[in-house]
Amino acid sequence: MLHADEVCRLVGLGPEELATIARVFPLVTARAGSMPPVVRIDVPEHRGELDIKAAALPGEPGIAVKVSTGFFDNPSRGLPSLGGCVLVFDATTGQPTAVLLDDGYLTDLRTALAGAVAADHLARADATRAAVVGAGTQARLQVEALQLVRPVQHVAVWARRPEAAAALADRLADRLGIATSAPHELAEATRDAHIIVTTTPASSPVLPDELVPAGAHVTAIGADAPHKQELDPALLARAAPFVCDHREQSAQFGELRGALQVGRPPAVVVELGAVISGRSPGRTDPDAVTVCDLTGTGAQDTAIAGLVLSRLRASRP
Amino acid sequence: MLHADEVCRLVGLGPEELATIARVFPLVTARAGSMPPVVRIDVPEHRGELDIKAAALPGEPGIAVKVSTGFFDNPSRGLPSLGGCVLVFDATTGQPTAVLLDDGYLTDLRTALAGAVAADHLARADATRAAVVGAGTQARLQVEALQLVRPVQHVAVWARRPEAAAALADRLADRLGIATSAPHELAEATRDAHIIVTTTPASSPVLPDELVPAGAHVTAIGADAPHKQELDPALLARAAPFVCDHREQSAQFGELRGALQVGRPPAVVVELGAVISGRSPGRTDPDAVTVCDLTGTGAQDTAIAGLVLSRLRASRP
Numbered sequence: 001m002l003h004a005d006e007v008c009r010l011v012g013l014g015p016e017e018l019a020t021i022a023r024v025f026p027l028v029t030a031r032a033g034s035m036p037p038v039v040r041i042d043v044p045e046h047r048g049e050l051d052i053k054a055a056a057l058p059g060e061p062g063i064a065v066k067v068s069t070g071f072f073d074n075p076s077r078g079l080p081s082l083g084g085c086v087l088v089f090d091a092t093t094g095q096p097t098a099v100l101l102d103d104g105y106l107t108d109l110r111t112a113l114a115g116a117v118a119a120d121h122l123a124r125a126d127a128t129r130a131a132v133v134g135a136g137t138q139a140r141l142q143v144e145a146l147q148l149v150r151p152v153q154h155v156a157v158w159a160r161r162p163e164a165a166a167a168l169a170d171r172l173a174d175r176l177g178i179a180t181s182a183p184h185e186l187a188e189a190t191r192d193a194h195i196i197v198t199t200t201p202a203s204s205p206v207l208p209d210e211l212v213p214a215g216a217h218v219t220a221i222g223a224d225a226p227h228k229q230e231l232d233p234a235l236l237a238r239a240a241p242f243v244c245d246h247r248e249q250s251a252q253f254g255e256l257r258g259a260l261q262v263g264r265p266p267a268v269v270v271e272l273g274a275v276i277s278g279r280s281p282g283r284t285d286p287d288a289v290t291v292c293d294l295t296g297t298g299a300q301d302t303a304i305a306g307l308v309l310s311r312l313r314a315s316r317p
Numbered sequence: 318m319l320h321a322d323e324v325c326r327l328v329g330l331g332p333e334e335l336a337t338i339a340r341v342f343p344l345v346t347a348r349a350g351s352m353p354p355v356v357r358i359d360v361p362e363h364r365g366e367l368d369i370k371a372a373a374l375p376g377e378p379g380i381a382v383k384v385s386t387g388f389f390d391n392p393s394r395g396l397p398s399l400g401g402c403v404l405v406f407d408a409t410t411g412q413p414t415a416v417l418l419d420d421g422y423l424t425d426l427r428t429a430l431a432g433a434v435a436a437d438h439l440a441r442a443d444a445t446r447a448a449v450v451g452a453g454t455q456a457r458l459q460v461e462a463l464q465l466v467r468p469v470q471h472v473a474v475w476a477r478r479p480e481a482a483a484a485l486a487d488r489l490a491d492r493l494g495i496a497t498s499a500p501h502e503l504a505e506a507t508r509d510a511h512i513i514v515t516t517t518p519a520s521s522p523v524l525p526d527e528l529v530p531a532g533a534h535v536t537a538i539g540a541d542a543p544h545k546q547e548l549d550p551a552l553l554a555r556a557a558p559f560v561c562d563h564r565e566q567s568a569q570f571g572e573l574r575g576a577l578q579v580g581r582p583p584a585v586v587v588e589l590g591a592v593i594s595g596r597s598p599g600r601t602d603p604d605a606v607t608v609c610d611l612t613g614t615g616a617q618d619t620a621i622a623g624l625v626l627s628r629l630r631a632s633r634p
Contacts, residue, residue, distance in 0.1 A: 001318060001416070034360065039353035041373050041380060046409050052369060052382060056358050063358060065369060067382050067404060069411030077410065085413045087384060087404060092363050093394065094386030096402045099318070099416050 002312070007102040010311045011109060013141070017307060018148050021113040022120075022276060024057070024303045028246055029273025033057040035298050038249065040225070047072040051224070055298035062088040062097060062309060064302040068107055088305050098309055106308070110300040112141035113148075114245065115219050118292035119195050120149035121275050121282050122243060123217035127194030128153045133186070133206055133230075134199035135159035135168040138221055142197045143172055154179045156189035159200075187211050198222055198230040205258070209234035214287045220255050221294055229258040231291065239291035241282065242266035243275060246297055255293040319629070324419040327628045328426060330458070334624060335465050338430040339437075339593060341374070341620045345563055346590025350374040352615050355566065357542070364389040368541070372615035379405040379414060379626060381619040385424055405622050415626055423625070427617040429458035430465075431562065432536045435609035436512050437466035438592050438599050439560060440534035444511030445470045450503070450523055450547075451516035452476035452485040455538055459514045460489055471496045473506035476517075504528050515539055515547040522575070526551035531604045537572050538611055546575040548608065556608035558599070559583035560592060563614055572610040 002010075011017055027033060035055035042049050048071035056063045068084040075081060084107060086100040100106065119127070127150045132139045135157055146152050155172055157180065159165040165182040173180040183189045190196055190211045199221045200206055209232040212218060218239075222230045236242050236259045244250035247269055251257055259265045272292060274280035283290050319327075328334055344350060352372035359366050365388035373380045385401040392398060401424060403417040417423065436444070444467045449456045452474055463469050472489055476482040479501060486499040500506050507513055507528045516538045517523055526549040529535060535556075539547045553559050553576045561567035564586055568574055576582045589609060591597035600607050 034358045036356035036358055036369070037354075039356055039369070039371070041351045041353055041371055043351065043373050043380070043408060043411075046411075048408075048411050050371070050373075050380060050382070050406060050411065052353070052356070052371060054356070054358055054367070054369060056360050056367075063360070063367060065367070065382075065384050067406065067413075069406065071409075071411035074410055079410055079412070083411055083413075085404070087402070087416075089367060089384065089386060091360060091365075092388070093391055093396055094360075094363075094365050094367060094388035094400055095396070096384075096400075096418060099404075101413060 001099045001101065003101050004103045004105055007100055007105055007308055010308050011304065013112065013145050013148065015148060017109065018113050018116055020303050020307050021110055021300055022117045024299045025117065025245065025273035026277040027057055028297055028299045029271040053296065053298035053301055055302045056091055057299055057302050060302050060306045061091055062302065062306050063091050064088050064298065064305040066298065066301040068104060086301060086305050088309060100305060100308060106301065106304050108137055108141055110304040111138060111221060111294065111296060112145040114294050114300060115142045115197055115221060116145035116149045118219045118272060118294060119146055119217055121272070122290040122292055123150060123195045124215055124283070124286055129193050130195040130197065131156040131158065131189045131193035132197045132199060133158050135161070135164035136199060138199040140168060140172065142199055142221065144176065146195060147176060150195065152178065156181045156183055156193065158183060158186045158189040200230055201228060202230050203227050204229060205232040206230050207235065208232050209238060212289055214289065217290045219292045219294060223254045224295060226253045226257060229255065231255045233259040233262050233264040236266045236291060237264055238289055239266055240285065240288040241268055241270045242291050243270045243272050244293040245272050245295055247271055249295040250293050254295040318416045318418065320418050321420045321422055324417055324422055324625055327625050328621065330429065330462050330465065332465060334426065335430050335433055337620050337624050338427055338617055339434045341616045342434065342562065342590035343594040344374055344590070345614055345616045346588040370613065370615035370618055372619045373408055374616055374619050377619050377623045378408055379619065379623050380408050381405050381615065381622040383615065383618040385421060403618060403622050405626060417622060417625060423618065423621050425454055425458055427621040428455060428538060428611065428613060429462040431611050431617060432459045432514055432538060433462035433466045435536045435589060435611060436463055436534055438589070439607040439609055440467060440512045441532055441600065441603055446510050447512040447514065448473040448475065448506045448510035449514045449516060450475050452478070452481035453516060455516040457485055457489065459516055459538065461493065463512060464493060467512065469495065473498045473500055473510065475500065475503045475506040517547055518545060519547050520544050521546055522549040523547050524552065525549050526555060529606055531606065534607045536609045536611060540571045540610070541612055543570045543574060546572065548572045550576040550579050550581040553583045553608060554581055555606055556583055557602065557605040558585055558587045559608050560587045560589050561610040562589050562612055564588055566612040567610050571612040
């Protein structure tokens with residue numbers, strides 16, 4: 001059993017972690033291994049939910065079963081809203097091998113790394129300017145992870161609460177030594193952006209199509225339930241290409257759902273794994289807008305948990 | 318974190334455990350709380366599978382997420398085929414509260430108790446003779462649990478391997494001090510039975526309709542996947558009533574599936590919770606054949622895990 005502090009010491013935003021997550025997407029797209037649908041338990045009386053993701057992946061010695069929790073009355077109890085833990089089973093014998101009481105850290109990490117993988121394969125090669133919508137932990141981690149794939153020099157942060165945006169902009173400037181800003185208008189934040197990342201729990205589009213400049217890549221992180229949506233369906237229709245981590249998940253509870261609902265799905269839907277493996281072209285025009293919807297997969301959880309355990313074994317002589 | 322031996326010391330085949338499981342079925346039938354569909358991960362290269370069941374139940378302070386494993390190459394490694402563990406989360410805050418490394422003991426226990434609950438509500442009041450098909454752990458536990466609800470005086474055990482049936486018959490005679498037998502013919506085992514329990518991993522019917530005498534109650538335990546089936550569809554059609562723990566689960570991977578597949582579903586399908594709550598009649602004729610298909614629910618797992626934790630707290634001053 002590992003606690004959050006031990007898990008944090010073992011894995012972070014590094015190149016091996018990035019490569020570990022990048023390798024997952026082609027396996028997901030090949031429907032390799034076994035990944036059941038995401039299931040969810042609702043606890044409306046405490047504004048709570050538990051999401052369960054799990055997967056067996058070829059080549060992985062473990063199978064992760066991850067429970068993510070969001071209990072939105074927790075702050076009034078002095079507890080964080082989000083949490084979770086990961087059970088790992090031996091893929092050969094089914095025996096439980098580890099309990100990672102990571103409080104959701106691995107989800108945060110693998111999600112940030114997935115954003116970096118998407119930008120790596122879809123953003124312009126010369127991208128240096130990013131904008132992030134939202135000012136939570138995932139907004140910060142997305143910007144930090146982008147540094148692994150592009151030399152981002154300027155980041156604009158926009159959030160509904162301007163003071164939260166300003167605080168994150170200051171923090172990112174301190175941590176990364178880059179220029180940051182927190183403009184009052186979203187249009188100002190996105191105007192010159194090469195990479196835009198949305199990280200909100202929005203239930204209606206927060207990023208209007210007309211605010212996305214030509215040549216930009218957009219990654220949407222927020223939607224992970226059928227009532228959530230961050231992107232304007234017009235933006236998905238304009239995307240060339242529209243990419244997602246998992247077609248069925250995106251249609252069920254990601255950005256594709258909103259576009260399907262209004263009868264405006266993108267003409268072509270490509271999975272990120274197909275772009276990474278070269279089976280589908282990614283960005284073919286420097287002035288195109290590319291979009292990637294990341295719903296999060298149990299396969300990512302199995303891969304990052306596998307890295308935690310292989311590093312743990314390596315650290316114990 | 319509790320290991321199997323501690324879990325075994327805290328709960329067993331007792332009346333409070335029986336009552337705990339009996340209370341679950343009406344909640345399941347009311348679709349109270351939140352119980353997602355069962356999900357499954359297959360690992361064909363090691364003949365392995367993981368099943369995940371989970372539920373939030375009104376009045377339960379915890380939410381169990383249970384992973385059951387079956388890895389059928391394990392015996393060649395000196396390991397048991399079946400296993401599993403249970404994670405418990407606080408239903409108010411979502412925080413993980415316990416990991417029960419019970420190796421599947423709680424699944425065995427709550428399944429045996431469910432069989433007793435079904436017999437309690439559906440078998441003749443004067444039932445004293447039981448037959449069990451299968452000779453594994455669950456066969457033994459079903460017979461032991463029946464003692465909680467009927468004064469069973471004779472048990473006939475039948476299994477494909479006669480030596481396994483004979484060994485279980487001897488063991489039950491020793492443990493329970495009752496008459497037991499292990500006839501070579503299944504027809505002989507079921508001829509006078511008031512209660513018949515099937516506990517096999519069969520993928521085609523093991524209990525022909527014509528071997529079930531008038532007045533008998535049949536509980537089917539084995540089917541928990543779409544390729545499994547223990548009962549003859551003709552028996553389901555004859556049942557008055559045909560009962561199951563959860564209609565959708567029975568239709569998807571229980572006995573109802575086989576009957577639907579051959580176009581011979583029972584005229585009436587009643588859930589056990591409706592019988593327990595008195596909303597549907599159970600047995601109305603002492604000479605009727607009643608059938609109950611138990612697929613197993615996450616709600617049972619949440620209830621039995623809740624009892625483990627309440628006893629643990631009571632035992633620690």
